[in-house]
Amino acid sequence: MAAIGAATARREPQLRPLAAGAGWQLAGDWTLAQLAPRLRELRRKLAATSAAGSWELDGLTALDSAGALLLLEAWGGTLPAALRAPERQRLLLEEFAASAPPPKLRRARPSPAGLVAALGDRVLTASGQLGAALALLGQLLLELVAVAAVPQRFPARELSATLYKAGLLALPITGLVGLLIGVVLSYLSALQLKLFGAETFIVDLVGLATARELGPLLAAILVAGRSGSAMTAELGVMRLTEELDALRVMGVSPFRRLILPKVLALGLLMPLVAFWTSLCGIVGGMLVADLELGLTFGQFLSGLPGAIPLGTYWLSLWKSLAFGLVVGVVACFYGLRVQPNTASLGAETTRSVVASITMVIAMDALFAVAFRDVGWYG
Amino acid sequence: MAEAVIELRGIVTRFGKRVIHDRLDLAVHRGEVLALVGGSGCGKTTLLREMIGLQRPAAGVVRVFGQDPDRLRGAERAALRRRWGVLFQHGALFSALPVADNIAFPLRETRLFAAAEVARLVARKLAQVGLPPDTGDLLPAALSGGMIKRVALARALALEPELLLLDEPTAGLDPLASEQFVSLIQALRAALGLTVVLVTHDLDTIRDLCDRVAVLADRGVAALGTLAQITAVRHPFIQEYFLGTRGARRVAG
Ligand SMILES: Nc1ncnc2c1ncn2[C@@H]1O[C@H](COP(=O)(O)OP(=O)(O)O)[C@@H](O)[C@H]1O
Ligand SMILES: [Mg+2]
Numbered sequence: 001m002a003a004i005g006a007a008t009a010r011r012e013p014q015l016r017p018l019a020a021g022a023g024w025q026l027a028g029d030w031t032l033a034q035l036a037p038r039l040r041e042l043r044r045k046l047a048a049t050s051a052a053g054s055w056e057l058d059g060l061t062a063l064d065s066a067g068a069l070l071l072l073e074a075w076g077g078t079l080p081a082a083l084r085a086p087e088r089q090r091l092l093l094e095e096f097a098a099s100a101p102p103p104k105l106r107r108a109r110p111s112p113a114g115l116v117a118a119l120g121d122r123v124l125t126a127s128g129q130l131g132a133a134l135a136l137l138g139q140l141l142l143e144l145v146a147v148a149a150v151p152q153r154f155p156a157r158e159l160s161a162t163l164y165k166a167g168l169l170a171l172p173i174t175g176l177v178g179l180l181i182g183v184v185l186s187y188l189s190a191l192q193l194k195l196f197g198a199e200t201f202i203v204d205l206v207g208l209a210t211a212r213e214l215g216p217l218l219a220a221i222l223v224a225g226r227s228g229s230a231m232t233a234e235l236g237v238m239r240l241t242e243e244l245d246a247l248r249v250m251g252v253s254p255f256r257r258l259i260l261p262k263v264l265a266l267g268l269l270m271p272l273v274a275f276w277t278s279l280c281g282i283v284g285g286m287l288v289a290d291l292e293l294g295l296t297f298g299q300f301l302s303g304l305p306g307a308i309p310l311g312t313y314w315l316s317l318w319k320s321l322a323f324g325l326v327v328g329v330v331a332c333f334y335g336l337r338v339q340p341n342t343a344s345l346g347a348e349t350t351r352s353v354v355a356s357i358t359m360v361i362a363m364d365a366l367f368a369v370a371f372r373d374v375g376w377y378g
Numbered sequence: 379m380a381e382a383v384i385e386l387r388g389i390v391t392r393f394g395k396r397v398i399h400d401r402l403d404l405a406v407h408r409g410e411v412l413a414l415v416g417g418s419g420c421g422k423t424t425l426l427r428e429m430i431g432l433q434r435p436a437a438g439v440v441r442v443f444g445q446d447p448d449r450l451r452g453a454e455r456a457a458l459r460r461r462w463g464v465l466f467q468h469g470a471l472f473s474a475l476p477v478a479d480n481i482a483f484p485l486r487e488t489r490l491f492a493a494a495e496v497a498r499l500v501a502r503k504l505a506q507v508g509l510p511p512d513t514g515d516l517l518p519a520a521l522s523g524g525m526i527k528r529v530a531l532a533r534a535l536a537l538e539p540e541l542l543l544l545d546e547p548t549a550g551l552d553p554l555a556s557e558q559f560v561s562l563i564q565a566l567r568a569a570l571g572l573t574v575v576l577v578t579h580d581l582d583t584i585r586d587l588c589d590r591v592a593v594l595a596d597r598g599v600a601a602l603g604t605l606a607q608i609t610a611v612r613h614p615f616i617q618e619y620f621l622g623t624r625g626a627r628r629v630a631g
Contacts, residue, residue, distance in 0.1 A: 031570070032538040033538065062569075065506075066491075069502075341474040
């Protein structure tokens with residue numbers, strides 16, 4: 001340790017004015033490691049020198065790009081006329097001085113024309129995306145037709161794997177969220193209903209709200225966040241590592257092998273998960289009804305068939321199927337858009353989740369308006 | 379005897395039950411170029427990772443510049459890490475950054491240089507590894523295999539390291555590029571007194587560039603010495619590797 005310390009001290013970079021006449025003398029290691037701790041001081045000293053004087057570099061024990069850069073900056077980019085330097089160091093300095101000026105870093109400056117161009121760019125990108133999404137849908141339909149003709153070519157294993165990962169493994173979290181929302185909803189309405197003495201209507205309120213809206217919506221949002229993001233990232237990494245190309249080269253269509261089964265699986269599992277979420281919501285509501293309003297489980301359950309008509313179940317079922325397909329298609333669409341770098345992987349995964357949740361909620365609103373006459377009594 | 383830049387004593391490496399290195403000893407001297415050779419999967423990359431503290435051996439002592447990279451913390455560790463440059467087997471470029479930013483990254487982290495100076499140094503590094511300046515704008519995904527190696531080398535050289543660790547730097551390069559690479563390392567070494575440890579399968583590179591060769595086999599260093607000394611060792615792997623028909627031509631040539 002001590003030996004290394006002593007060696008460091010000996011090789012400290014130095015800049016001294018010459019005893020006779022205008023000139024400077026360099027000594028020691030002019031390398032990044034040695035320069036770094038004394039950089040400010042050396043820069044100051046160098047700024048006070050002039051390339052017109054004579055320079056003696058014989059004492060240099062080492063010189064690297066960082067040292068050369070500092071010297072050339074002090075000299076204004078060219079070697080001084082009166083330079084004495086060891087051959088190797090002179091060569092490095094000459095090479096550095098002659099090297100091409102660095103490429104300009106391109107930075108976009110905002111300008112009015114640029115803003116318009118940026119807007120146009122956005123519109124074009126958006127319409128391009130829409131086109132690409134339609135192309136993906138078309139491709140999936142074609143694959144579906146092709147698979148329907150030869151059902152044994154269907155990647156059933158991938159389908160069942162997705163059912164398990166995105167469906168079965170999602171049950172605890174969707175159940176918990178459903179239960180909690182049921183509790184909140186029931187508790188809030190119990191307070192109001194008590195005021196009017198309309199306690200039994202808690203069954204209609206909680207039953208309808210969870211079975212018709214909250215169950216499908218919560219299930220879709222949770223599955224999009226849980227499995228949609230995973231699908232985007234999976235496909236994205238497969239693009240990054242050229243695994244998709246490897247599939248194509250083997251004559252296996254990634255659309256059929258990877259995307260179609262995932263989308264179909266989400267379509268299949270979403271109604272089931274939605275039903276489970278609704279169920280848990282109703283259980284949560286039932287608990288609160290018992291505690292807050294003294295409505296027994298038996299009373300609650302016998303009220304349910306009268307509160308939720310069959311049409312509501314059908315509506316929820318179809319709605320969830322649509323949600324599942326949309327979440328799957330959106331996830332795969334963004335997965336295929338991932339560029340081969342890590343930043344793009346993160347960005348597309350974020351976009352995928354945001355887009356699928358937004359679309360699910362927008363579709364839910366559409367369903368609510370379009371089927372406003374379906375699934376009520378009276 | 380020359381000062382040891384890297385010293386490995388009694389290194390034991392295990393992955394699960396599989397023993398990769400068993401009480402391995404190796405010393406790398408200041409200013410030398412040492413080649414690590416050995417069959418695929420014999421633990422060359424793992425040994426490099428242990429040298430730079432990315433992986434801790436199950437037993438044994440690692441010393442780099444007299445210090446244990448695994449034991450240091452904070453500023454000391456950072457200071458030690460700036461003294462070596464590493465070229466990973468697959469480049470390990472930051473895929474989200476253009477080439478120029480990849481090379482500029484360690485320079486910017488030092489906070490010693492203004493933007494213009496960084497750009498100048500990056501241009502210099504690109505020229506050093508024989509890449510045209512406009513390569514700087516490309517993203518790593520747009521590079522060929524050989525270009526990736528060069529950019530990774532430029533990045534490893536960015537902080538002017540004293541010690542260079544190269545994992546298969548010439549694998550995947552065409553013969554001309556390998557030769558250029560060899561002369562580049564020779565030039566750097568002449569100018570800066572670099573110490574270099576490189577993993578390679580390329581006998582031309584070993585012959586032209588390396589002072590000593592360490593042969594990894596049987597979970598340890600089976601032989602260590604100059605190419606001439608190595609080829610005299612009676613060991614089935616060495617005989618096969620250096621003196622098979624292809625090898626013999628090259629070692630002699
Ligand atoms: N993270 C790891 N987990 C388990 N085994 C590993 C790991 N990294 C390397 N190995 C095993 O250690 C051995 C040595 O690997 P490596 O050092 O990469 O070999 P090479 O000499 O080809 O560079 C190989 O058999 C490899 O399978
Ligand atoms: Mg390796």
